[in-house]
Amino acid sequence: MTVDSTSRSTSTLNHPHTWVVAAEVVVDDSVARVADFRGSFRTKEEQRIDAVDTYCRACRRPYADVSTSDCAASVDNRHLIGGDQSVRAKRKMPAPPPAGAKLVPGGKFTRYGLKAYVSGVSRPPVLGVLAE
Numbered sequence: 001m002t003v004d005s006t007s008r009s010t011s012t013l014n015h016p017h018t019w020v021v022a023a024e025v026v027v028d029d030s031v032a033r034v035a036d037f038r039g040s041f042r043t044k045e046e047q048r049i050d051a052v053d054t055y056c057r058a059c060r061r062p063y064a065d066v067s068t069s070d071c072a073a074s075v076d077n078r079h080l081i082g083g084d085q086s087v088r089a090k091r092k093m094p095a096p097p098p099a100g101a102k103l104v105p106g107g108k109f110t111r112y113g114l115k116a117y118v119s120g121v122s123r124p125p126v127l128g129v130l131a132e
Helices: 029-038 113-119
Strands: 019-024 050-056
Touching: none
Parallel strands: none
Antiparallel strands: 019 050
């Protein structure tokens, strides 16, 4: 078995991308039914398929934007969490109660079991019943 070194890509990236193509294929009703049921279908030989978009499967970024750079998903997951968290805005804390305010404990609600159903906590509202 001989290995061909006729690769078109001359990329020397440490973290290469996994390229996928989103495509549109016009099919008839029977093929559409099979594709909907099985999640895949077979095409005719030498059928031309129109590419809608080309992007990396891992980092979900377009080919034109990141073809010359490493895959962000292979390096770390910052692209999924909105960037570096040390420079993002922190969550806002709720304002403390005014000075001199007294917190009064409320009643306890049973959310599970027969008591919850009888008290109406877990029971769906009855529609169409007139109150007397």
